[in-house]
Amino acid sequence: MDAPTRKFRQMNAERLIKQLNKRRMHGSYAETVEEARSQVLDLIQGPCSVIRCGSESVGSLGLWKDIAALPGVELIDPYVPGLTPAGGDERRRRGLTADVMVTSCNAVTLDGTGNRVSGMIFGPKKVILLVGMNKVVSDLESAMDRIRDFAAPMNNLRLNALNPAHEPPCTQDGRCHRCSSPQKICNAWTIIEGQRDEGRIHVVLVGESLGY
Numbered sequence: 001m002d003a004p005t006r007k008f009r010q011m012n013a014e015r016l017i018k019q020l021n022k023r024r025m026h027g028s029y030a031e032t033v034e035e036a037r038s039q040v041l042d043l044i045q046g047p048c049s050v051i052r053c054g055s056e057s058v059g060s061l062g063l064w065k066d067i068a069a070l071p072g073v074e075l076i077d078p079y080v081p082g083l084t085p086a087g088g089d090e091r092r093r094r095g096l097t098a099d100v101m102v103t104s105c106n107a108v109t110l111d112g113t114g115n116r117v118s119g120m121i122f123g124p125k126k127v128i129l130l131v132g133m134n135k136v137v138s139d140l141e142s143a144m145d146r147i148r149d150f151a152a153p154m155n156n157l158r159l160n161a162l163n164p165a166h167e168p169p170c171t172q173d174g175r176c177h178r179c180s181s182p183q184k185i186c187n188a189w190t191i192i193e194g195q196r197d198e199g200r201i202h203v204v205l206v207g208e209s210l211g212y
């Protein structure tokens with residue numbers, strides 16, 4: 001990363017962390033993925049249970065293995081090879097009451113934060129979001145455009161590479177067709193504007209590009 005890009009991302013992260021703090025969320029900045037990895041591991045203090053979520057940002061850092069090895073941590077993993085779909089769903093349900101959720105989101109705006117799953121809203125006592133600065137956009141409209149025009153098609157292409165039978169329309173041409181396919185992955189949209197419990201959500205912003 002060149003110096004101007006580094007400076008730009010750091011300044012944007014500082015603005016964003018101030019906005020998060022006003023909304024009773026915490027944030028920190030890591031210039032590199034290695035710093036981000038340490039920050040996430042430091043935020044998880046056993047004894048506790050941690051739910052593994054399908055996040056390319058977290059998975060690409062190989063963090064799940066490190067989290068599972070932390071003292072006193074029980075990793076609830078719905079992605080264990082050989083687990084049936086019903087078995088995976090059972091663990092996901094259990095994960096809604098885990099102590100800690102580690103995941104990412106598809107977009108963060110400079111005046112709020114947006115995205116993914118019910119557990120971010122209620123359930124886990126602590127939610128750690130690992131977010132590359134490539135996902136920071138200026139406003140909600142840009143966040144929604146980013147999700148439809150980039151994050152969802154890219155995640156669908158990732159899933160298609162793992163399972164060629166997963167082929168919602170955007171896997172054919174890279175464009176969102178506002179589909180109602182049974183394989184649609186962008187069914188639920190969540191906008192998180194704040195937290196009642198101070199610090200329940202901690203956003204680790206990463207200066208490097210991470211995930212889709």
Ligand code: SF4
Nearest residue numbers: 152170176177179184
């Ligand atoms: S709505 Fe359908 S076509 Fe559009 S991104 Fe989502 S899955 Fe792809």
